[in-house]
Amino acid sequence: MNGPSTKRPYWRQHWLGLLLVVGVLLAVPFVAALGGQAWVRIANFAILYVFLALGLNIVVGYAGLLDLGYVAFYAVGAYCYALLASPHFGIHLPFWVILPCGAALACLFGVLLGAPTLKLRGDYLAIVTLGFGEIIRIFMNNLNAPINITNGAQGITLIDPVRIGDFSFARTSTFFGISISGPQKYYFLLVALAVLVIVVNIRLQNSRIGRAWQAIREDEVAAKACGINTRNIKLLAFAMGASFGGIAGGVFAAMQGFVSPESFSLMESITILAMVVLGGMGHIPGVILGAILLTGLPEALRYGIEPLQQAVFGRMIIDPESLRMLVFGLALVLVMRFRPAGLWPSSLRRRELAEATD
Amino acid sequence: MAEQQTLLAAHEVAKHFGGVKALHDVSLTIHRGEIYGLIGPNGAGKTTFFNCLTGLYRNESGHFLFDGVRLEADAPHKAAEVGIARTFQNIRLFGNMTALENVMVGRHLRTRAGVFGAISRNSATRGEEAAIARRADELLHYVGIQERAHDYARHLSYGDQRRLEIARALATEPKLLALDEPAAGMNGTETEALRVLVEGIRRDGVTVLLIEHDVKLVMGLCDRVAVLDYGEKICEDVPAVVQKDPRVIEAYLGG
Numbered sequence: 001m002n003g004p005s006t007k008r009p010y011w012r013q014h015w016l017g018l019l020l021v022v023g024v025l026l027a028v029p030f031v032a033a034l035g036g037q038a039w040v041r042i043a044n045f046a047i048l049y050v051f052l053a054l055g056l057n058i059v060v061g062y063a064g065l066l067d068l069g070y071v072a073f074y075a076v077g078a079y080c081y082a083l084l085a086s087p088h089f090g091i092h093l094p095f096w097v098i099l100p101c102g103a104a105l106a107c108l109f110g111v112l113l114g115a116p117t118l119k120l121r122g123d124y125l126a127i128v129t130l131g132f133g134e135i136i137r138i139f140m141n142n143l144n145a146p147i148n149i150t151n152g153a154q155g156i157t158l159i160d161p162v163r164i165g166d167f168s169f170a171r172t173s174t175f176f177g178i179s180i181s182g183p184q185k186y187y188f189l190l191v192a193l194a195v196l197v198i199v200v201n202i203r204l205q206n207s208r209i210g211r212a213w214q215a216i217r218e219d220e221v222a223a224k225a226c227g228i229n230t231r232n233i234k235l236l237a238f239a240m241g242a243s244f245g246g247i248a249g250g251v252f253a254a255m256q257g258f259v260s261p262e263s264f265s266l267m268e269s270i271t272i273l274a275m276v277v278l279g280g281m282g283h284i285p286g287v288i289l290g291a292i293l294l295t296g297l298p299e300a301l302r303y304g305i306e307p308l309q310q311a312v313f314g315r316m317i318i319d320p321e322s323l324r325m326l327v328f329g330l331a332l333v334l335v336m337r338f339r340p341a342g343l344w345p346s347s348l349r350r351r352e353l354a355e356a357t358d
Numbered sequence: 359m360a361e362q363q364t365l366l367a368a369h370e371v372a373k374h375f376g377g378v379k380a381l382h383d384v385s386l387t388i389h390r391g392e393i394y395g396l397i398g399p400n401g402a403g404k405t406t407f408f409n410c411l412t413g414l415y416r417n418e419s420g421h422f423l424f425d426g427v428r429l430e431a432d433a434p435h436k437a438a439e440v441g442i443a444r445t446f447q448n449i450r451l452f453g454n455m456t457a458l459e460n461v462m463v464g465r466h467l468r469t470r471a472g473v474f475g476a477i478s479r480n481s482a483t484r485g486e487e488a489a490i491a492r493r494a495d496e497l498l499h500y501v502g503i504q505e506r507a508h509d510y511a512r513h514l515s516y517g518d519q520r521r522l523e524i525a526r527a528l529a530t531e532p533k534l535l536a537l538d539e540p541a542a543g544m545n546g547t548e549t550e551a552l553r554v555l556v557e558g559i560r561r562d563g564v565t566v567l568l569i570e571h572d573v574k575l576v577m578g579l580c581d582r583v584a585v586l587d588y589g590e591k592i593c594e595d596v597p598a599v600v601q602k603d604p605r606v607i608e609a610y611l612g613g
Contacts, residue, residue: 200477207476207483208469208490215452215463222450225412227438227467227530236473 025191029184040183044255046295047190048248053275053291054197054284055244060273061282062210063237064217065118066126068269069133073242075140075264076109077102077249079150082259085160088151095162099250106246107239109136114238118231133269140261155260162189162254169254186255193251197244201284204240213237278335280342289344297331298324362389364423365565366411366534371420373403373410380406382589383420388534393556393566395580395597397573399609402586404569405447408538411567412444413437425533438467443532445523447539447569453512457503457522460511461494464529497525501555517548524555528564535559536567541575553579577601585609 032039052074059067080102084093117128144152161170161182169185204210212233215223224230253259271294279290301324309316318326335343370383380403388394396404409415411422413434422429430436443464452460469490475483498504501521506514511522520540527535537556541549549572556579560566570576576583577597584594587609593600600606 203477203479204473208466208471208487209473209476211455211459211463212466214455214459215466218452218454219450221414221434222446222452223463224414224434225438225444225446225450226464226526227435228463229435240473 029187033181033184037181037183040181040187042296042299044183044187044190046292047187047194048252048255049272049275049291049295050288051190051194051197051251052245052248052272053279053287054194054201055241055248056272057201057241057276057282057284057287058204058244059237059241060276061287062205062213062217063234064213065234065237066122067129067238067241068126068266068273069113069129069131069136070241070245070272071264071266071269072113072133072136073106073109073245074249074252074268075136075261076106077246078253078259078263079140079156079249080105080246081250081253082156082159083149085254086156087158088156092160094164095160095250095254096164099247102246102250103243104246106249107243110239110242111235114235118234118238130266130269133264133266137261137264137266140264150261153261155258155262157258159253159257159259161257162186162251170257183255186251190251193247198284198288200240205282205284209233209236274332278332278342280345283342283344283346286342286344286346290342293343294328298328301327362392364388365390365425366567367423368407368411369420369423371407371410371417371422373406373415373417379589381410381417384586384589384591385420386584386591386594388565388567389582390533390565391560391563392581393560393568393579395576395583396567396569396586397571397576397583398586402609403589404586405538406589407586408444408536408567408569411437412442412536435467438530438532441531441533442536443527443530443534444536445520445527445538445540447542449516449519449523451511451519451522451526454510456508457498457511457514457518457525458491458494458507460522461497461525461529462490464497464526465490465493467530494525494529497528498522500528500558501525502551517544517551520544520552521555524559528559532564534565534567536569538569539571540568541570541572549575 028043029040032043052070056067056070059065059070081095081098083089084091084098084101085095086092113129113132117125120128140150141153143150150156161168163169167173169189170182172179172181174180212223212228215226215228216230216233220230252263275290275294276287277290278294279288280286305323306316309318339345364387366388368384368386370385371381372379372383373381384403384407396407398404406415410417410431411429413430413432413436416431424440424442427440429440452463455463469486471483471486475486495504495507498507501524503514503518503521503525506518511519514522524535524537524540540556541552544552553575556566556568568576568580580597582595583597583600585592585600585603585606592605592609593603595603
């Protein structure tokens with residue numbers, strides 16, 4: 001094998017950097033725990049969003065399909081877990097059975113949505129997916145009558161935590177004298193899943209399928225003329241993104257122990273999309289950065305603004321919640337103005353945008 | 359040339375845009391192994407014919423028989439699959455992919471690796487990837503732009519972009535290569551090099567359908583020529599006869 005694909009493996013070129021990343025990833029839950037378990041939960045959400053954003057990155061970043069209803073697949077996965085592991089129906093399946101079910105179900109929904117709509121382009125597709133996201137949420141909200149399936153707006157409570165045999169992720173346990181809390185366990189589970197989705201992203205990018213996606217993004221007519229069945233290849237991106245959404249939903253349900261339609265609003269879809277766009281579409285480190293920033297910053301603001309206002313003005317002038325949205329919006333505008341390709345774009349995306357503005 | 363075998367037969371293909379008849383019952387036959395020229399004044403329907411043939415347009419009536427199989431309308435990837443590859447009048451490369459990657463995309467059709475292969479990167483997939491890259495490299499050599507393999511397609515010179523488009527089309531292993539004005543905008547030397555390339559492609563067993571404005575190139579290169587005017591075929595014969603046909607002279611010089 002002397003093709004251009006034979007080069008030194010990535011981990012051997014960058015072993016020092018990777019070692020550093022592993023060290024930081026190991027330290028995070030323990031450092032965060034010093035500030036209270038709440039910070040561990042925030043770290044967990046950051047990783048969960050990394051996972052979600054990288055799932056969406058396959059659809060938006062690679063295949064170039066604007067999906068504004070991604071949260072629908074997240075909801076499908078979450079409800080799948082909630083219904084199959086809670087007293088609501090009295091079913092208690094183990095998580096490793098449900099998680100693939102949730103992924104498969106979300107994938108099915110992805111295909112159901114994609115098959116009739118992927119002929120649409122750009123804005124039109126965005127509107128259809130937006131509608132789909134809302135439909136799923138409204139279904140979850142209203143499927144409590146005549147047969148109570150989703151328990152309506154009250155949501156489903158007392159969802160089983162992730163459990164492997166007797167080892168439960170809800171309790172604190174001690175390993176070799178180190179005590180690890182429930183959220184810290186979830187942290188490691190989420191990191192493992194995130195590594196999985198990163199590997200999938202990287203490997204897809206440099207594959208026959210990844211090239212086909214890029215070709216479609218560059219010139220759909222030429223891609224067709226090259227013999228690419230663009231509808232199927234786009235559908236594949238949609239289905240893959242949806243499956244990852246489904247897995248994330250399952251973990252979310254287990255971690256929270258509670259799901260309700262409120263968690264799956266349009267705002268959520270937009271936030272995940274913003275992570276991808278803000279970080280740098282199609283560029284894995286960029287998307288990770290975007291997800292961590294957009295989860296971490298609002299939390300930091302939540303905890304930082306109140307004392308800051310107290311110190312400067314002596315009283316609360318602006319409600320932290322509304323200021324959070326203000327800062328979030330401003331950040332989006334600034335990034336799009338000054339770094340249109342994202343905070344940490346791939347060199348490719350920079351070229352595409354440079355070409356578009358030429 | 360005797361005992362010729364039909365590769366492509368167009369039967370009364372018609373296409374109109376609103377009230378404009380772009381193609382009016384055009385029938386023609388292309389033999390295996392020939393270089394077939396399609397000429398005509400601007401707006402005569404040459405590119406429309408190409409787009410119907412390659413499934414980008416749906417023709418209202420008529421059909422194409424390719425290698426004995428009836429082509430499905432409106433299915434460009436299927437046209438590519440049965441062995442029709444094309445280039446575009448206004449070059450359509452994947453600009454932000456390297457020359458090599460462009461040709462690798464052309465191999466999509468003749469390779470199989472799916473999502474699971476890509477993720478697991480098993481030995482079959484790795485072997486296939488290496489074969490794709492190797493074949494793409496060969497094709498870049500074949501069209502003579504191997505030294506630009508790792509440059510982005512949009513940084514290539516005009517002539518090289520034309521060549522790259524041909525390499526990408528050849529990567530799909532076509533039986534018929536349809537070239538839409540490949541010499542447009544080329545200077546004399548480049549056109550001559552193109553002529554040599556197209557003759558080489560034919561020698562290697564690929565039938566060529568050529569749309570061209572450069573009458574000298576067409577007459578020197580093609581075995582047979584069809585002339586379109588206002589969407590109708592007015593003449594089909596060997597170049598020497600076509601050149602003398604009064605209707606052709608009328609179409610080009612008159613009205």
